[in-house]
Amino acid sequence: MNNSVTNTARLLGAGLRALLVLTLVTGVIYPLVVTGIAQGLFPGRANGSEIKADGKVVGSSLIGQAYNLPLKKGQQTPEPDLKWFQGRPQNGLGHNSVNTQYKLIVSGATNLAADSKDLVQQVKDAQAAVIKDNSVPGHVVKPSDVPADAVTSSASGLDPNISPAYADLQVHRVAEKNNLPLAQVQKLVDEHTDGRTLGFIGEPRVNVLELNIALKDLAATK
Amino acid sequence: MGPVLAGVLQLLALMVALALAYVPLGTYMAKVYSSDKHWRVERWIYRAIGAHPNTEMRWPAYLRGVLAFSAVGVLFLYLLQRLQGVLPGSLGFSSIEPAQAFNTAASFVTNTNWQSYSGEQAMGHVVQTAGLAVQNFVSAAVGIAVAVALVRGFARSRTGELGNFWSDLVRGVTRILLPGAAIAAVVLVACGVIQNFSGIHEVGQFMGASQQWNGGAVASQEAIKELGTNGGGYFNANSAHPFENPTPFTNLFEIFLLLVIPFSLTRTFGVMVGSVKQGYAILAAMASIWVGFVTLMMWTEFSHHGPALQIAGGAMEGKEVRFGVGASSIFAVSTTLTSTGAVDSFHSSFTGLGGGIAMLGMMLGEIAPGGVGSGLYGMLIMAVIAVFIAGLMVGRTPEYLGKKIGTREIKLAACYILITPALVLIFASVSMALPTPPQSMLNSGAHGFSEVLYAFTSASNNNGSAFAGLNANTDWFNTMTGLAMLLGRFLPMIFVLALAGSLAEQKPVPVTAGTLRTEKPLFASLLVGAILIITGLTYFPALALGPLAEGLAS
Numbered sequence: 001m002n003n004s005v006t007n008t009a010r011l012l013g014a015g016l017r018a019l020l021v022l023t024l025v026t027g028v029i030y031p032l033v034v035t036g037i038a039q040g041l042f043p044g045r046a047n048g049s050e051i052k053a054d055g056k057v058v059g060s061s062l063i064g065q066a067y068n069l070p071l072k073k074g075q076q077t078p079e080p081d082l083k084w085f086q087g088r089p090q091n092g093l094g095h096n097s098v099n100t101q102y103k104l105i106v107s108g109a110t111n112l113a114a115d116s117k118d119l120v121q122q123v124k125d126a127q128a129a130v131i132k133d134n135s136v137p138g139h140v141v142k143p144s145d146v147p148a149d150a151v152t153s154s155a156s157g158l159d160p161n162i163s164p165a166y167a168d169l170q171v172h173r174v175a176e177k178n179n180l181p182l183a184q185v186q187k188l189v190d191e192h193t194d195g196r197t198l199g200f201i202g203e204p205r206v207n208v209l210e211l212n213i214a215l216k217d218l219a220a221t222k
Numbered sequence: 223m224g225p226v227l228a229g230v231l232q233l234l235a236l237m238v239a240l241a242l243a244y245v246p247l248g249t250y251m252a253k254v255y256s257s258d259k260h261w262r263v264e265r266w267i268y269r270a271i272g273a274h275p276n277t278e279m280r281w282p283a284y285l286r287g288v289l290a291f292s293a294v295g296v297l298f299l300y301l302l303q304r305l306q307g308v309l310p311g312s313l314g315f316s317s318i319e320p321a322q323a324f325n326t327a328a329s330f331v332t333n334t335n336w337q338s339y340s341g342e343q344a345m346g347h348v349v350q351t352a353g354l355a356v357q358n359f360v361s362a363a364v365g366i367a368v369a370v371a372l373v374r375g376f377a378r379s380r381t382g383e384l385g386n387f388w389s390d391l392v393r394g395v396t397r398i399l400l401p402g403a404a405i406a407a408v409v410l411v412a413c414g415v416i417q418n419f420s421g422i423h424e425v426g427q428f429m430g431a432s433q434q435w436n437g438g439a440v441a442s443q444e445a446i447k448e449l450g451t452n453g454g455g456y457f458n459a460n461s462a463h464p465f466e467n468p469t470p471f472t473n474l475f476e477i478f479l480l481l482v483i484p485f486s487l488t489r490t491f492g493v494m495v496g497s498v499k500q501g502y503a504i505l506a507a508m509a510s511i512w513v514g515f516v517t518l519m520m521w522t523e524f525s526h527h528g529p530a531l532q533i534a535g536g537a538m539e540g541k542e543v544r545f546g547v548g549a550s551s552i553f554a555v556s557t558t559l560t561s562t563g564a565v566d567s568f569h570s571s572f573t574g575l576g577g578g579i580a581m582l583g584m585m586l587g588e589i590a591p592g593g594v595g596s597g598l599y600g601m602l603i604m605a606v607i608a609v610f611i612a613g614l615m616v617g618r619t620p621e622y623l624g625k626k627i628g629t630r631e632i633k634l635a636a637c638y639i640l641i642t643p644a645l646v647l648i649f650a651s652v653s654m655a656l657p658t659p660p661q662s663m664l665n666s667g668a669h670g671f672s673e674v675l676y677a678f679t680s681a682s683n684n685n686g687s688a689f690a691g692l693n694a695n696t697d698w699f700n701t702m703t704g705l706a707m708l709l710g711r712f713l714p715m716i717f718v719l720a721l722a723g724s725l726a727e728q729k730p731v732p733v734t735a736g737t738l739r740t741e742k743p744l745f746a747s748l749l750v751g752a753i754l755i756i757t758g759l760t761y762f763p764a765l766a767l768g769p770l771a772e773g774l775a776s
Contacts (some may be wrong), residue, residue, distance in 0.1 A: 011286055014271050015294040019360070020390065021270040022395060026359040026446075028584070030400060034407045034442040038417035038656040039512060041408075046417040046520065048435060048465065050425070058428045060435075062414055062464035065427055088543070105342055105434045107459035109568035111691030113669035114528025115776055121535045125290035139224070148526075148536025149543050155462030155550075155567045161543040200231040201547030202470020207757075 053213045064160040065209055066090060066102040082133055084176045085170050085215065087208045088149055088159050089126045107156045126151035130169070139172040161205035164193045178219045188214055229520055229548020232474060233513070236481070237550065243482050248489020254397045256368045256494065267392050275389035278430035280382050281723030284371055287387030287390075288364060288715060292331050294356060298328035298666040302353040303345075312346030313421055313436070321700035323631060328704040330357035332711035333365055334702055335447070335454030335563055335686035342436050342457045347419055355443045359403070362450030363394030363560075365595030368485060368715050373494045374597045375722030376623045382727040384719070394557055398483070399450055406479055408532060412467035413475075414603040416590025417441040417666070431661075440465055444511045447481035451593040453563035453686045459774055461553070462542055473545050473566055482593035485509070487598045495623055499741035504601055506746040511590035511753070512559055514581055519551040522575040528776045531573065538569030551576075556585035565688025570665070570673070570689035574776055577669075577689065578769025581676055585761045586753055587642060593684065599718045601749075605740070606635045608752040612738050612745075622740060624730040631724055638717040643760045645682040645706050650675045650764070659698045664691025665753045668775075672768035677703060682710035 038046035051061045059065055065085045068078035080086050091103060112119035130150050131141045147165040167189045175185040192211045195204050259269070260275060267277050279287065301322050302309075305430045307317035318326065323339055329336045330353075341347065345354065367390035374384050411417050420437030427433055440456045443468050447453060457463040467473055485505065492501020524547055526537040541550045550567035557564050558580045582589075589600040606622055606713065610632050613620030615758040620627040627635075653674050663670035673692040680687055681703040694703065739745065 008290075011290040012294055014273060014388070015287075015290040015292075016298075016390065018267075018271045018273075018291055019294050019298055019356075021267050022360055022392075023352055023356045024401065025267075026395060027356035030404065031351045031355065031442040033438060034404060034411075034443075035417050035419065037408055038411040040439060042411050045414045046411050046441070047437075048416050048418075048425075049414050049468075053428070057426045059433075060464075062468045064464075065429070065433075067429055084428075103433060105436060106340065107342065107457050107463050108340070108461070109462070109569055109571060109690070111540065111570040111664055111689065112530070113570060113577075113665040113691075113772065114526075114531045114537075114539070114573050115667075115669065116530060116665050119530040119539065120533060123530050123539075127533065146535070148534045148538040150532075151534045152240060152536075152539040152541075155540050155542050155565070156459035156464060157463055157601040158459070159542050159544075162462060163543055185263055193273055196223070196228055197470045200228045200235070201546050202549060203225060203228070205261070205543045209428060 009142065051209065051213070053216065058213065059209055060205060061210060062160055063104055064088070064102050064158050067212065080133070082173055083176060084212045085167060085208050086160060088154050089122070089151065102158060104158060109155045110153045110183055111155065123151045134169055134173045136172050136176050139171060145169060160207055160209060161209055164189070164204050164206055167193070167206040167211065174215065178215070180219065180222065185215070186217060225546055225548055226520070226524055229551065232330040232518055232549055233552055233703065236474060236478060237725060239478050240481055240485055244486050244489055245483065248486040249493055251398060252488065252492040252493035253337045254393050255490070257383070261396065264392055264396055265616050268388065270585040272387055273388035275386050276604055277386055278383035281384055281719045282333045284384050284387050285716060285719045288368065291391065292364065292712065295331040295360065299330060299353050299357060300324060302349055303327065306346060306349050309346070309348050311348040314345045321697045322695060325700035328707045329686065330354050331361055331455060332684050332707045333361040333450070333452060333561055333596070334681060334684040334707045334711070335452045336681055336688070336707065337454055337686070338700055340458035341455055347438065350456065351439050351444065355446060357396050358443065358450050358452040358454070359390065359399050362399055362452065362594045363391050365593055366393050366394045366398070366487070368718055369595035369598040372602055372718050372722040373491050374623060375725035377495045378732050379601065379728060382723055384722055384726060389654040399446060402449050403442070405445040406449060407441045407476065410441040410444055410472060413472045415441040415444055415472065416465045444476070445479070447564060447738060448476045448562065449483065451480050451484065451560045451562040453557065455564065461564045462568070467566055470549065473549050473553065476564070477556050480560055480564065481556055483594045484560055486595040487595065491598060497741060500623065503741050503746045504605065507749040508589065508591040508601060508745065510750055511586070512555065515555045515559060515579055516552055519555045519576055519579050520548060522573045522579065523547045523551045525576070527573050527773070528621050537573060540568030542567065554580055555583060557687060558685060559586070559588060559590045559592070561588045561596055561684045562630055563680060565584065565687050568690060569687060570691050574769055574773030577672060577774055580687070581672070581679055581769060582680045582757070582761070582765065584685045585646070586641070586757050587711060588683050588685060589753070596684065602719065603635050603638045605749055606631065606752050607639065607756070608745070609738060609740065611752055612748060617734060621731050622734070625725045625728050626731055631721060634717045634721040634724070638714050639756065641713045642682050642710055646678045647708050647764060649678040649682070649702055649706050653678070653698070653702065657751045662693040662696055663700060664693070668768055668771040672772065675764055684711050731742055
């Protein structure tokens with residue numbers, strides 16, 4: 001009995017020493033070395049791919065943002081500022097966490113099921129809003145024109161991209177609100193559309209923040 | 223090019239990359255566990271541990287090493303979280319509550335990486351890098367060590383000695399996981415994954431004002447999280463978060479990382495038992511299940527059944543634009559057929575059948591190709607069962623790799639395949655029967671039940687992914703999934719090591735004309751059939767109440 005207790009203690013001691021020395025190797029030296037290499041070779045990327053407009057940092061090119069009007073008195077949710085290209089819907093998280101709404105400090109998805117009544121309602125509402133916001137005189141958006149990413153929430157709640165189809169859909173509205181010629185805005189979208197990597201990896205996409213920065217520049221030159 | 227074709231091409235590219243890595247990595251790992259040379263740094267580590275790396279261990283000693291090391295790991299990680307509030311470098315986060323700290327400690331030590339917390343709101347730099355990331359390395363190394371011990375059981379005769387646990391553990395870290403993770407981490411940073419130690423700070427936004435940012439050693443953790451099939455995200459959104467997985471390329475690269483060791487270990491197995499063809503047969507069984515599941519997942523996700531997805535015109539709820547449906551489907555299948563559980567899209571919002579495929583992948587026991595090490599030993603147990611079934615058909619004593627599969631061996635294999643389903647079904651049914659646990663469900667109806675079933679399937683099989691609508695941060699779920707993870711990891715390991723010991727003691731049986739040729743395609747097919755039938759019969763009633771009911775209704 002006494003012997004087995006001593007043996008167990010010796011074994012646990014060996015386990016603890018193994019854990020501590022491996023913690024030193026994989027939990028201290030490894031991350032510090034990788035950080036050193038990362039900060040030396042790719043400082044911009046290692047620190048979050050910050051992006052500037054007019055000399056000021058306006059966010060990360062990897063992280064989506066909200067483009068909303070300031071909250072009015074008594075309003076619960078802000079209205080989108082239709083001057084700018086809009087990202088994916090900001091429905092936020094399910095009940096187990098705090099609402100995201102493009103806040104970097106909380107990431108996550110709605111986790112609603114494909115047959116959820118709540119999700120059906122969210123998608124319908126988003127579809128109606130996209131149609132209403134983007135139908136301008138002389139250009140009516142049909143429900144079949146609205147792509148799936150325009151009416152669904154992303155996985156991270158921070159999706160920086162929209163599909164080219166959703167960007168194209170917003171061109172008429174953005175051109176009108178900014179008093180810009182349609183062709184110029186469309187050209188801007190085309191320039192900011194990234195194809196699949198090597199032609200087959202991932203999906204074509206438009207980075208909304210980069211597009212809006214370019215739009216701001218274009219509008220300023222007018 | 224359409225998205226379906228792009229998805230198929232991404233799958234093919236992945237297969238080519240895995241095939242290129244197979245022989246060099248598999249052969250290298252066989253050398254790692256067969257060499258009698260110690261690196262100098264390893265000698266220092268052995269001296270610190272006080273272990274003699276050349277001492278051979280029989281299975282009880284090997285098992286005691288595994289259990290002692292893991293027990294210390296749980297305790298250390300628990301205390302680290304409980305003390306977070308007073309540790310420096312914690313970003314001002316407070317200590318983790320006892321139930322959640324137990325859950326997280328059990329989760330990371332068992333290679334599950336189930337998370338009932340949101341990383342960016344709960345864990346500071348010290349707990350992430352010196353606690354969670356360390357277990358990402360060592361829990362993976364323990365898994366490979368146990369698999370290698372089983373392989374030695376097949377390869378050795380008349381001994382009962384299975385190698386030295388401390389040596390296998392240390393070599394797995396120093397020679398496989400650490401170099402691999404270091405290279406992968408630099409690749410990830412080059413593509414935009416963050417790697418810094420800044421605190422929570424304000425950054426300007428396009429519309430004015432600012433938002434809070436949190437830094438972190440993300441790339442270094444992301445690399446080992448995938449390579450070690452761990453899956454615990456630095457952030458709540460896991461590999462969907464742009465700072466963890468910024469581009470379509472990093473997405474494919476991360477899928478490659480989580481598959482490369484489990485697949486290549488079949489080569490290691492082949493080399494160590496002296497017939498690489500035996501490794502190919504196991505590989506063929508794993509790969510055909512994986513490709514089959516990816517095909518099914520792409521089919522159901524691209525056809526986007528389910529009322530909300532039909533109205534939206536595509537299964538993009540809970541998916542990122544840069545990955546799309548195709549790459550998200552490949553990730554979802556790869557993460558649930560291994561023990562990874564990282565996600566680049568949220569499985570709860572997949573089609574009903576898509577969620578079912580993810581669940582079934584885990585229910586197979588995560589053996590196609592499975593977690594690092596655990597996939598190989600799980601698949602070898604199934605091979606023993608398949609050999610036994612074949613033996614019954616022809617009325618011959620079953621043999622596998624020159625070892626008789628007798629009463630003791632088949633009892634141990636049977637215990638192995640029974641323990642996990644028992645854990646899943648008992649924990650899930652008790653949770654459903656009690657009044658409070660079902661209140662954690664986000665969705666109602668069949669999908670609500672699926673959330674609970676998914677949780678215990680994921681925990682008991684050490685996966686870690688979730689139908690994340692479930693509020694798992696309750697005392698019940700923290701405690702019960704914590705127990706399910708510990709029992710689901712270590713009970714099977716006992717049976718594996720006991721089996722390994724029993725095989726290593728045998729003297730080899732000569733190959734005769736009547737021996738079942740386990741390196742042939744016929745056996746690989748029999749193996750796949752045995753896996754699907756056993757899992758199908760075990761889980762069909764539970765699946766029928768959850769994902770099948772949801773999927774067939776839409």
